[in-house]
Amino acid sequence: MIIAKGTIYDTKQQDDILEHIEDEIIKTLSEKSLHIETVLSAIETLCKKLQDGDFDDIIQSLSIDNADMYKHQAIKMLSRENILFKLKTELGENFLKEYETEPPRNFTKIRIKTRPLGVLLHIAAGNIDGLPAFSLAEGLLTGNINILKLPSADNGLSVRIVAELINAEPSLADFIYVFDTPSTDIAAISKMANISDGIIVWGSEAAVSAVRNLAPVNAKLIEWGHKLSFAYISGYEDKENELNLLAEHIITTKGLLCSSCQVIYIDTDNFEEVTAFCREFFPVLEKSAKKHLPSDIGSRAEMSLRRYADKLESFFHENKKDMFNGEFCSLVPKTDSELELSDMFGSVLVKPLPGSDIVKILRKKRGFLQTAGLICEAKKRKELSEMLSRCGIVRITRAGDMSSAFSGEAHDGEYPLRRYIRVVNEQI
């Protein structure tokens, strides 16, 4: 299914639409601009509908755990005040105002104004429900014309959101094109890329690298790739509580998120301390795992079988012998310090990493680093946060909040909206 200028077309018409898309876009660029109030108002209507239960059927069909919690989180995120807060945080207090400079030493005054980048191609990933629509909304808030390529795994939620937005504010129609082009249709995607000013790609290393290959040099690449996160422990403020929260985080996110803890680092160069930590933390993790067992037999069977296979494999490798194995979780102590993906689904790595080595070790994963959940004595927090900031990490949270959303936070170290606009200088 395709949405172009507010009309729904069959996928078969893709080539026809792409044939004329550039002319349509040039017309819109020349004649129209998108007012932020229009976008805010459309999102407000959408948010109201979400609140009134209009989306409950589709949310139900996603069969996700804690759907209600996510719905309320979405309502809060989509509220007008939160979006204005985001705009102000990312683009500055006076983000819409044009102004004239007052330069020193008699330099010529110029007028400063911000404008949309132009045409944004969003190559969205299916790994978070509604993500394609979220990416599109960011493009609209910055006034861009948006071409959205849906992921193959899209479940209909994104299209529904887009349709509701256009319904609420029909003038948005000229600024939205949605295609369900498969990623293998390189010719069509290249065509979309060739008329774009910016290409936003979400997804795995393979997806990002594929887009790098097809992107024309004159399009700006904005990459939201997959990331790795870890917890760092150097003493405690409230040990029992902090370990509980860390365990809950590991079990509930299943290691699947960018912000999920893959490795628990212990601030030490003594491996004994690593295994001592495992002994202490394992029962805590097991308690959480048992509390959050998946409801369907297929998932539970996969988890128990994976953990059983881990146990058998541990007999093959000397360094895996000290694994701590439960039915639904495991702790794998390792002597090296590399940041790597865990086996997920309740399995997490535990490694030594003395504070003095943080930059040296973690820098190896530059570009992939996202969240550090820091558990430490209060007096060390400032110093350790600074050290973690230096290694390339972009979020530092308390261990239980590694995957919590914070209003006004950057996205993987950047303010996306800033990348979707350009600054125009005009001589007066």
Next chain:
Amino acid sequence: MKFRRILFSTKNAYSQNTDKIFVKAMKENCEYQYRHCVEYRKILDGMKFSPNDIKSMKDLEKLPFIPTLLFKKHKLYSVPPSRTVIRATSSGTKGIKSEIGFCISDLYAGLKMVLRVSKLRGLFSPVPCHYIVFGYKPHRSNKTAVTKTALGATLFTPALSRTFALTYQNGKYSLNLENILQAVIKYRNSRFPVRFMGFPSYTYFLMKMMDERDIHVKLPENSKILLGGGWKQFYTEQVDKDIFYGLAKKVLGIDDSNIIEFFGAVEHPVLYCDCKNHHFHVPVYSRVLIRDADTLEVLENEKEGLVNLMTPMLKACPVLSVMTDDLAILHDGKKCGCGIESPYLEIIGRIGMKDIKTCAAGAAELLREMKI
């Protein structure tokens, strides 16, 4: 492997008096694997189990089972791979494959088994036929067991012709249903029967395509549909068996008594063939335990769980007790009514989390590779 020889020489593939010899053959196999496969020995030692612990059927519940996931990550051999005559890989429902080797004596045991099991549904016939294979046309790059068994099964009767649905072109296999359709139309007036072989999903796609185009034929008498290899990546397309049988009658004129399904896994190369009531009874060469999805403890009949398959068939690889990725129920054999009394296995589905979504770096790739 004396006891294996005795077990695989059992005349009736569904005899009920083979427990004693089965236990002896398992012990014999376990001792061999323990001595010759380093990894297997490490597993048994790690799980504190000795081959000498096998004295009765009950003891086999305690024999450490190996999940197929482990065969995907490690090559486990008890003879040098060079001494194996065939190496078969799983067809890789998704991602990486298991590799299992067979030595000469394994194949010999297998051959005797195939002959006896296929007698059940009268698969051998001197009447030649046309084969339509919904599988891979053999090519040197393809080692999958499905390819081998599909081709092997075309030897049940003399083959007049073989048409393949998956042909190798430009370095990859592609599905060519039109080609198959032409063959069906061509052979409908033949004096000799047609035999379809291979993946149920492709057979189903062909029949659906024929029905949509309103092409209904009556194939020569005794034409058969032989199904095997599971539903592969089309699991969500899995249709109710009755719908499948109905469609076969409608578009090909084949009765359900001429539809025969096989079940097997590369890690458990025992041939399961369905009975006339389309149930997979456990043959003498194999035993099945259903284990609890949480605790992995053995469950009683009629309860759903993970499938633990046991056989002393192979010398080359330690596959004597493996855990597949299926969820199934083991039913009391008498309930079937076909006359075979050994319990029968009903596959309910596959394990796995639905629709895993991830944004952790490298996770999507790893999950794809390690997809159970």
